[in-house]
Amino acid sequence: MPAPVPLPLIDEAVRRALAEDLGDSGDITSSAVIPEDAQSSAVIAARKPGVIAGAHVAMRTFNLVDDSLRVSTRMMDGARVEPSDVILEVAGSARSILAAERVALNFLGHLSGIATATAEIARAIKGTKARVCCTRKTTPGLRALEKFAVRCGGGVNHRFGLYDAILIKDNHIAVAGGVGAAVEAAKKNAGHMVKIEVEVDTLEQLDEALAAGAHIVLLDNMDPAQLKEAVERTGGRAVTEASGSITVETARAVAEAGVDLISVGWLTHSAPSLDVGLDFTASP
Numbered sequence: 714m715p716a717p718v719p720l721p722l723i724d725e726a727v728r729r730a731l732a733e734d735l736g737d738s739g740d741i742t743s744s745a746v747i748p749e750d751a752q753s754s755a756v757i758a759a760r761k762p763g764v765i766a767g768a769h770v771a772m773r774t775f776n777l778v779d780d781s782l783r784v785s786t787r788m789m790d791g792a793r794v795e796p797s798d799v800i801l802e803v804a805g806s807a808r809s810i811l812a813a814e815r816v817a818l819n820f821l822g823h824l825s826g827i828a829t830a831t832a833e834i835a836r837a838i839k840g841t842k843a844r845v846c847c848t849r850k851t852t853p854g855l856r857a858l859e860k861f862a863v864r865c866g867g868g869v870n871h872r873f874g875l876y877d878a879i880l881i882k883d884n885h886i887a888v889a890g891g892v893g894a895a896v897e898a899a900k901k902n903a904g905h906m907v908k909i910e911v912e913v914d915t916l917e918q919l920d921e922a923l924a925a926g927a928h929i930v931l932l933d934n935m936d937p938a939q940l941k942e943a944v945e946r947t948g949g950r951a952v953t954e955a956s957g958s959i960t961v962e963t964a965r966a967v968a969e970a971g972v973d974l975i976s977v978g979w980l981t982h983s984a985p986s987l988d989v990g991l992d993f994t995a996s997p
Contacts, residue, residue, distance in 0.1 A: 715864035754804035759794040760988040766865035767824030771817040779809035824862040825987035831866025843968035850978040896925035940970035
């Protein structure tokens with residue numbers, strides 16, 4: 714399993730989601746229908762095949778609602794599941810289980826969907842040197858969790874924010890006065906530990922970025938033939954990253970062009986949730 718997200722970040726996201734769902738009055742349906750002392754047990758299981766991410770977030774959701782709930786995992790984050798595979802078991806107050814249910818399932822389904830989509834691309838490019846990575850196109854407030862889900866699916870993370878790496882894009886280039894000028898300015902102002910990446914749209918821009926000493930080149934919206942030429946021109950002088958509307962179906966051809974990384978924004982902003990559900994089993 715990839716290194717987990719720090720607990721304070723998980724708690725912040727979960728508490729925010731619980732406040733949104735429970736409001737000031739709590740679960741008024743369960744309060745009206747279920748006796749306060751009713752005890753039960755339930756399982757969360759997969760309803761579709763996929764890769765799990767966020768099991769520990771779902772566990773934390775139940776514990777933040779009621780720390781007397783007994784929650785255990787049957788499948789770890791990063792595990793592949795088939796329909797009916799049990800992921801979590803929970804027992805205790807029936808009201809508490811229902812209060813946490815939707816938030817726990819939302820996190821688990823969303824993050825597992827990201828992991829599943831990432832795994833599909835990772836399988837498509839298996840046998841090449843390329844790795845699939847994510848972008849900053851994440852749900853506001855959930856970036857750390859969504860990037861964790863990418864790692865669960867066999868991908869790697871791009872920068873986490875504007876603070877941890879320099880990525881010179883088309884608008885930077887336009888204001889700075891060209892690729893070379895932008896890279897030179899970055900080199901003068903960045904510390905020696907900070908990598909400099911440049912987004913290029915053409916082979917001519919690629920040559921400028923390499924001549925200026927870029928560490929990474931982002932080859933944007935190039936077809937496989939252009940990518941192959943770009944990799945050959947780079948000749949190992951920089952890490953090569955391909956981006957731009959890459960799908961499971963097109964990823965193999967991109968990888969076979971010889972790039973080091975394939976960045977896919979839709980993994981975190983549009984991957985469909987994995988179908989998971991909670992069902993009560995019996996009194997504990």
